[in-house]
Amino acid sequence: MKQFDYVRPATIAEAVAAAAQPGSAYLAAGTNLLDLMKGGISRPDRLVDVTRLPGLDRVEYPADGGVRIGALVRNADLAHDADFARAYPAVAEALLSGASAQLRNAATVGGNLLQRTRCAYFYDTASRCNKREAGSGCDARGGENRLHAVLGRSEGCIATHPSDFCVPLVALDAIVEIEGKGGRRELPLEELHRLPGDAPERDSALSPGDLIVALRLPAAARGFAAHARYLKVRERTSYAFAVVSAAAALRLENGKIAEARLALGGVAAKPWRVRAAEQVLTGAAPTAAGFLESAQLALSGAKPSGENAFKIELARRIVVRGLTSAAAGTPERIPALPASPFASVSGALHV
Amino acid sequence: MSELNLTTAPAHVRHGSNIGQPLTRRDGVLKVKGQATYAADNHPSGMLFAVIAASSIARGRVTSLDVAAAKRHPGVVEVMTSSNKPPLAIDPEIKTNPFVFRMECLQNDEVRYANQPIAVVIAQSLEAATEGAALLAPRYETLPARVGLDAGEAYVPPVVGVGSPTVNEHGDVEAGLASASQQIDATYETPPQYHNAMEPHAIVVAWDGDRLSIDMPTQGLILSRARIAELFGLPHENIHIRSPFLGGGFGSKGLMGGPPVLGIMAAKLVGKPVKLVLRREQMYGPVGHRAPTRQRLRLGADGEGHLTAIDHHARTVSSSYDDFYEPAAGASHTLYASPAIRTTHDAVRVDTGTPLFMRAPGEATGSIALESAIDEMAFACGMDPLAFRLKNYAEVEPITGKPFSSKALRACYEQGAARFGWSKRKLAPRDMRDEAGLLVGWGVGTATFPAMMFQAEARAAIRSDGSGVMEIGAHDMGQGAWTAFAQIAADGLGLDVDRVEFRSGHSGLPDAGIAGGSAHTATAGAAIHNAGAAVIAKLADLATRDQRSPLFGAGNTGVVARDGKLFRRDDESRGESYADILARAGLAEVEARGMGTPNPTAQADYAMHAHGAVFAEVKVDPELGQVRVTRMVGAFAAGRIVNPHLVKSQLFGGMIWGASFALHEEAITDRRTGRIMNANLGEYHIPVNADVPSLDVLTVEEHDPHVNALGIKGVGEIGITGSAGAVANAVWHATGVRVRRFPIRIEELLMEL
Numbered sequence A: 001m002k003q004f005d006y007v008r009p010a011t012i013a014e015a016v017a018a019a020a021q022p023g024s025a026y027l028a029a030g031t032n033l034l035d036l037m038k039g040g041i042s043r044p045d046r047l048v049d050v051t052r053l054p055g056l057d058r059v060e061y062p063a064d065g066g067v068r069i070g071a072l073v074r075n076a077d078l079a080h081d082a083d084f085a086r087a088y089p090a091v092a093e094a095l096l097s098g099a100s101a102q103l104r105n106a107a108t109v110g111g112n113l114l115q116r117t118r119c120a121y122f123y124d125t126a127s128r129c130n131k132r133e134a135g136s137g138c139d140a141r142g143g144e145n146r147l148h149a150v151l152g153r154s155e156g157c158i159a160t161h162p163s164d165f166c167v168p169l170v171a172l173d174a175i176v177e178i179e180g181k182g183g184r185r186e187l188p189l190e191e192l193h194r195l196p197g198d199a200p201e202r203d204s205a206l207s208p209g210d211l212i213v214a215l216r217l218p219a220a221a222r223g224f225a226a227h228a229r230y231l232k233v234r235e236r237t238s239y240a241f242a243v244v245s246a247a248a249a250l251r252l253e254n255g256k257i258a259e260a261r262l263a264l265g266g267v268a269a270k271p272w273r274v275r276a277a278e279q280v281l282t283g284a285a286p287t288a289a290g291f292l293e294s295a296q297l298a299l300s301g302a303k304p305s306g307e308n309a310f311k312i313e314l315a316r317r318i319v320v321r322g323l324t325s326a327a328a329g330t331p332e333r334i335p336a337l338p339a340s341p342f343a344s345v346s347g348a349l350h351v
Numbered sequence B: 001m002s003e004l005n006l007t008t009a010p011a012h013v014r015h016g017s018n019i020g021q022p023l024t025r026r027d028g029v030l031k032v033k034g035q036a037t038y039a040a041d042n043h044p045s046g047m048l049f050a051v052i053a054a055s056s057i058a059r060g061r062v063t064s065l066d067v068a069a070a071k072r073h074p075g076v077v078e079v080m081t082s083s084n085k086p087p088l089a090i091d092p093e094i095k096t097n098p099f100v101f102r103m104e105c106l107q108n109d110e111v112r113y114a115n116q117p118i119a120v121v122i123a124q125s126l127e128a129a130t131e132g133a134a135l136l137a138p139r140y141e142t143l144p145a146r147v148g149l150d151a152g153e154a155y156v157p158p159v160v161g162v163g164s165p166t167v168n169e170h171g172d173v174e175a176g177l178a179s180a181s182q183q184i185d186a187t188y189e190t191p192p193q194y195h196n197a198m199e200p201h202a203i204v205v206a207w208d209g210d211r212l213s214i215d216m217p218t219q220g221l222i223l224s225r226a227r228i229a230e231l232f233g234l235p236h237e238n239i240h241i242r243s244p245f246l247g248g249g250f251g252s253k254g255l256m257g258g259p260p261v262l263g264i265m266a267a268k269l270v271g272k273p274v275k276l277v278l279r280r281e282q283m284y285g286p287v288g289h290r291a292p293t294r295q296r297l298r299l300g301a302d303g304e305g306h307l308t309a310i311d312h313h314a315r316t317v318s319s320s321y322d323d324f325y326e327p328a329a330g331a332s333h334t335l336y337a338s339p340a341i342r343t344t345h346d347a348v349r350v351d352t353g354t355p356l357f358m359r360a361p362g363e364a365t366g367s368i369a370l371e372s373a374i375d376e377m378a379f380a381c382g383m384d385p386l387a388f389r390l391k392n393y394a395e396v397e398p399i400t401g402k403p404f405s406s407k408a409l410r411a412c413y414e415q416g417a418a419r420f421g422w423s424k425r426k427l428a429p430r431d432m433r434d435e436a437g438l439l440v441g442w443g444v445g446t447a448t449f450p451a452m453m454f455q456a457e458a459r460a461a462i463r464s465d466g467s468g469v470m471e472i473g474a475h476d477m478g479q480g481a482w483t484a485f486a487q488i489a490a491d492g493l494g495l496d497v498d499r500v501e502f503r504s505g506h507s508g509l510p511d512a513g514i515a516g517g518s519a520h521t522a523t524a525g526a527a528i529h530n531a532g533a534a535v536i537a538k539l540a541d542l543a544t545r546d547q548r549s550p551l552f553g554a555g556n557t558g559v560v561a562r563d564g565k566l567f568r569r570d571d572e573s574r575g576e577s578y579a580d581i582l583a584r585a586g587l588a589e590v591e592a593r594g595m596g597t598p599n600p601t602a603q604a605d606y607a608m609h610a611h612g613a614v615f616a617e618v619k620v621d622p623e624l625g626q627v628r629v630t631r632m633v634g635a636f637a638a639g640r641i642v643n644p645h646l647v648k649s650q651l652f653g654g655m656i657w658g659a660s661f662a663l664h665e666e667a668i669t670d671r672r673t674g675r676i677m678n679a680n681l682g683e684y685h686i687p688v689n690a691d692v693p694s695l696d697v698l699t700v701e702e703h704d705p706h707v708n709a710l711g712i713k714g715v716g717e718i719g720i721t722g723s724a725g726a727v728a729n730a731v732w733h734a735t736g737v738r739v740r741r742f743p744i745r746i747e748e749l750l751m752e753l
């Protein structure tokens, strides 16, 4: 591969300064970045290894009742943190439905948020891709695009964001803490990922040098713990990205939905929160008809971007199922097949 | 292979002979400890790394390569292109025998498929060579790529598979269809698939003058050596290939392809040992694949559910520059009795690497279509699909009328169905659910694969200490050849397996033929058996002619060999050990050779096939369309089972592959460029553990006196056949939706559920 500099800063400030220089990239576990470098998709001149930065590998429970997750916490460690899984079960379930055990053991929270699309044309350097090379075109259009976006896409790019983790996070109002040249700031996760518009090359709202240091979930997100699920349809039982997924969370009071949260994965360039579909449920009883109405609203703006019309119908059904199973209650333990339609099958072993 | 100390494996309790014992693999300890050296683990001193630059277009010409940029990169030693490659002794386009396929080794600037090697960069490190290859930044003159089963004018190839006729006909198909009270006319599609052996193709090669030392995984040591010899103009004995272990081959390591030849050329160019390993994505092109097919099946059946006609047409593809045709329709020759059968093939040329044998070539693709159509017909006749198969059970081979050398398929159906619980199946589709409300479907498929024999030779010796040696250049692809052949050798030599030094896995040994066609155990096993018999005969000769031996005068036919001794057949109290016989004769060892060859008379008289019945259960989410295989039971009759442990693994592997065929595996080709868009194991899906939670294999006893001396039929490929169809049929039974395009995808089910 291309030769590059490797620096291992000792402090966050050093890291930000190093990464702010053109051609730099942060290296966390590298499970995505190294693949991109080996394939020649990313060709950084300098890797800024953040894995030894102090203080970023902790899950903390501040007094306000929320949770603060350091950017270097491993996906598996977070999912298996018992307090975390109890308070935010849909997030833990989403994490465990992603990738493989080996990858989850390595991958970091920050890396998961900023993983790049799996669009095959983005990976194939012989194809034109606006995201890889601004203004070059988009070969996914008119190509093999049955898994591409049906929401929020543009003429320039029809890719999706592949993260499972981000889907329940965005539903639960997660906040991202960022350290940049101008100091510390924070951003709702919903605003971290960008829709392609006319600049698909920009995945996120981050500027060069911006380092994600932590992720926070507010105390209010705990209110959904009793009725929160993540559901992910995929092309094999495990170790596959979502065709479509959904996080559904309900706060039930006296048999009525006091508050609903809903987000879809695998449909757009960002985790897709649908407030109108949440609001229509507020104050209603959890009924099949209500869930269907919510699903219709959630997909109301959806349009195929190629041979993927089925994803719209699939997404509707996933919304209905997700809300139905959330209403039924969070299972005592995360199912052996997390987020799977086969989660209910007894006797399954953990994957 | 003296460096392989296989006899340290744990001992096993045995009763009687070695054949038939469930020995664990003798190379297992080496593998678990990481001490089994695969080709790419070899690092001769001074070795350089070679990396292929592959084309990103599927058709056209390379117009420029930035060789200077690559050479400037630190660590790069040389760039081999079509202009500076060392010459070959013969044009690699010349097909010197039917097992020679055309290959790309930089003979010109033409590009015939995506991922074709267009240059090789040789460097001091893998990283430098990789970056050098990237810096070549090729430019092309691109022609439109021909992609897919309708890419051009269809033609009828002269033969399909290995020399099989394109058209086969028996009886009057049109009359059979016309007389039928039920007809099925259905078209099925199967995708291109790639072998994807875990171990990538690799070669480590060192020239020493005009001698070549090679580490390379191969399923055909002697065939590979012959091809290298003709390409480089070397005497065969100057080439030594070691291939003790393969990390899978599935047909893609049987015949020499371009990449290892490029490694040899690169080593010649730089005058140093070179290692060349394909990257995963580079395995999608120059090393073969299973061609896509579109198969139309027309079946007729009478009022009682007897087939009146089978018409099976298969469309497939070959490359623009060579010929291999997936013999898919051949699957209809052997399985179901019908007064009329016709099988036909045609093809179009597309811009891919040449398709090749891939585990159960023809049978795998053909079987999923045939088994689906048979299922459709059973339903049309209102019959249980197993009952329908039994009703159309072939007592003789349908296409030829020959008797079967043996066929315990009925027992497979019975025992498999009993183990599976088939009798509880509901006839109508979409009529079974589990406690969680998931749709449940049960399907069956019949498995079949021909029992073939090639040609092999083995050398056996008995040494003065009474131990034995068996030598044969056999191939262990993970199937357990080191173990199964040692068992056959031990019986052939009348010794315990731990008293036999079994040497295998390099080209300096007698020719074991190829590890392919599910015929390796039968072929090499027969040679080993015969070599053993021949050396025992020599030993017996020594003893029975010597007045000082207790066996004097017993005559060759009058002794038996067991536990390192010869005994008089008529009086087992009289015997003598091998060591004593050799000591008295003053010999360090006796040796003999034996051949394994097909018996042409038996082959002319009998149809020889292994059979099986596979039962599958799937669960399908009724709204979301996601499918999971939850249970498979396979019952197989494959003649003599040399090692039940290993056979079970082979059949498990085949059955999982069948599930993969039905539900997962597909190379996705960009329709415009001909590039494969999922050339990696993240996106080219094969089943993970969670996809097939429960597997059960039973082997049905079958004694076959005709196939070969040992009665072995082979189990390497049959597991896929039947299994893929069983899963597809189970999906239909669960949902009522008949998907005829494989793999079955969510969208095809979703909209119909």
Ligand SMILES: Cc1cc2nc3c(=O)[nH]c(=O)nc-3n(C[C@H](O)[C@H](O)[C@H](O)COP(=O)(O)OP(=O)(O)OC[C@H]3O[C@@H](n4cnc5c(N)ncnc54)[C@H](O)[C@@H]3O)c2cc1C
Pocket: A025, A026, A027, A028, A029, A030, A031, A032, A033, A034, A035, A050, A071, A097, A098, A099, A100, A103, A106, A107, A108, A109, A110, A111, A112, A113, A114, A115, A116, A162, A163, A164, A165, A210, A211, A212, A213, A239, A240, A241, A242, B682
């Ligand atoms: C085969 C395979 C299957 C997978 N399947 C799934 C799946 O089913 N579901 C799923 O959700 N994911 C899946 N993944 C993706 C996986 O979750 C990501 O690769 C992983 O989370 C990335 O984390 P990392 O620490 O390795 O990040 P890296 O690869 O190190 O970095 C990824 C990106 O984030 C940037 N980055 C990392 N940390 C920071 C930070 N703190 N601040 C700013 N920028 C940062 C890097 O510069 C880089 O651009 C799969 C990956 C693979 C290889």
Ligand code: SF4
Pocket: A117, A119, A120, A121, A122, A128, A129, A130, A131, A132, A137, A138, A139, A140, A141, A156, A157, A158, A159, A200
């Ligand atoms: S969809 Fe987006 S990522 Fe994919 S090729 Fe088009 S521009 Fe690139």
